[in-house]
Amino acid sequence: MVKITAIRGFKDVLPEETPKWQFMEYTARSILANYGFREIRIPVMEKTELFTRGIGETTDIVEKEMYTFIDRGEESLSLRPEATASILRAVLEHNLHAVNPVLKLYTIGPMFRRERPQKGRLRQFHQIDAEVLGSEEPYVDAEVIALLMHLLHALGVNHVALEINSLGCAACRSKFREAIRIFLDAYVHSLCPDCIRRSKNNPLRVFDCKVETCRESLMNAPVITDYLCGDCQSHFLRVQEYLSLLSLSFVVNSRMVRGLDYYTRTAFEVTTDLLGAQNAVAGGGRYDGLSEDLGGPRIPGIGFAIGCERILALIKEEHTHNGPYLDIFIAALGEEAQKFALPFSQLLRRKHIKVETGPGGKSLKWLLKQADRTGTPYVLIVGENELNAGSLILRNMKNGEQRLISTSQLEEAIMKILRSEQN
Numbered sequence: 001m002v003k004i005t006a007i008r009g010f011k012d013v014l015p016e017e018t019p020k021w022q023f024m025e026y027t028a029r030s031i032l033a034n035y036g037f038r039e040i041r042i043p044v045m046e047k048t049e050l051f052t053r054g055i056g057e058t059t060d061i062v063e064k065e066m067y068t069f070i071d072r073g074e075e076s077l078s079l080r081p082e083a084t085a086s087i088l089r090a091v092l093e094h095n096l097h098a099v100n101p102v103l104k105l106y107t108i109g110p111m112f113r114r115e116r117p118q119k120g121r122l123r124q125f126h127q128i129d130a131e132v133l134g135s136e137e138p139y140v141d142a143e144v145i146a147l148l149m150h151l152l153h154a155l156g157v158n159h160v161a162l163e164i165n166s167l168g169c170a171a172c173r174s175k176f177r178e179a180i181r182i183f184l185d186a187y188v189h190s191l192c193p194d195c196i197r198r199s200k201n202n203p204l205r206v207f208d209c210k211v212e213t214c215r216e217s218l219m220n221a222p223v224i225t226d227y228l229c230g231d232c233q234s235h236f237l238r239v240q241e242y243l244s245l246l247s248l249s250f251v252v253n254s255r256m257v258r259g260l261d262y263y264t265r266t267a268f269e270v271t272t273d274l275l276g277a278q279n280a281v282a283g284g285g286r287y288d289g290l291s292e293d294l295g296g297p298r299i300p301g302i303g304f305a306i307g308c309e310r311i312l313a314l315i316k317e318e319h320t321h322n323g324p325y326l327d328i329f330i331a332a333l334g335e336e337a338q339k340f341a342l343p344f345s346q347l348l349r350r351k352h353i354k355v356e357t358g359p360g361g362k363s364l365k366w367l368l369k370q371a372d373r374t375g376t377p378y379v380l381i382v383g384e385n386e387l388n389a390g391s392l393i394l395r396n397m398k399n400g401e402q403r404l405i406s407t408s409q410l411e412e413a414i415m416k417i418l419r420s421e422q423n
């Protein structure tokens, strides 16, 4: 029979790798809590319309990359390609903004995009996503960016560059769109068919194109920052002022447009030169019109998402604890020994000791080898003769030393030894 394997672009996280994930998630959760963020958990699947309206019908994500299906001939559903639209949907659905006009929410979980898998690019990947809803103030933009940089720093990810831009409001964008349309008309012969289509439907999306000739044509294209209205310009300047106040270094990249249509004003990306082609480790921005696009009231928002797999590739081993996962292994030889080991291991576990009892019917040699594989520092050998004689052997796996401990004092002695080991 042919073996069943995982889907292309969908990856297992094996037990050796999970300590790194736990370190990342734990660090993220505690720092997000320091900034007043609370966790929200949203479904992995939504009505497709949420993403077509939220992210934009003519974005690559919606046009090419969503896992969409018709549920039993009735309704079009999609696996979420990102979390922002879902978080806003949940806020509107549960009226969270009515109770708390400034919401700080985060979620950690898998996202799905049907991109061509390659190093650093998966079809199921994970994001740490944080959103602030209810404020337009530029200091919030600076604080959100500061949080992102703080988080990356706490994870030991330091070789990164922060780029920012302003994408303006609807008014600036429509002037800019027109300028791009006129500019593209002159290059129509050197554009790929996708960009010809984009230049008509959604000219800003030409900046997502990976085709070399299109990229070259766009070198002299107008830039959004030249089309910002007075309010957007001063918002952007204040964001920069606050970032400097926080001693955060950044570069203004006026060609950065981001791949989702909901952005307004501040947009940012964090890149690294340590990962090759897939160099974006995090991205985000403001989306002051998204709530209205989803049928809600005006709720300005800003947030970011960190790509977990890309961050994990940068987290050094020394930042994670990958030591033995057991404190003690019990090698029980025979049925009577197992009858002793079963309740005894429960007793230790209730005292927060990590215990595993080896399987029955195995030799001592086999059990010691198995104990060694777990990296456990101690093995309690429970032989039937020793049990009847009232004392058992505790073996120190590091130096091979063995000591005989009376069963009546076993729990106390083990606790004492393990505690002194932990200190």
Ligand code: HAM
Binding pocket: 081, 082, 083, 084, 113, 115, 120, 121, 122, 123, 125, 126, 127, 129, 130, 131, 259, 260, 280, 281, 282, 283, 284, 285, 286, 302, 303, 304, 305, 306, 307, 308, 309, 310
């Ligand atoms: P995004 O830039 O599409 O933004 O994704 C954020 C991050 O997710 C990227 O910088 C990258 O690290 C990671 N990522 C994206 N696609 C893949 C993939 N196929 N494989 C591995 N990692 C990937 C958003 O998703 C927005 N929702 C961010 C946001 C939140 N904006 C406002 N609030």
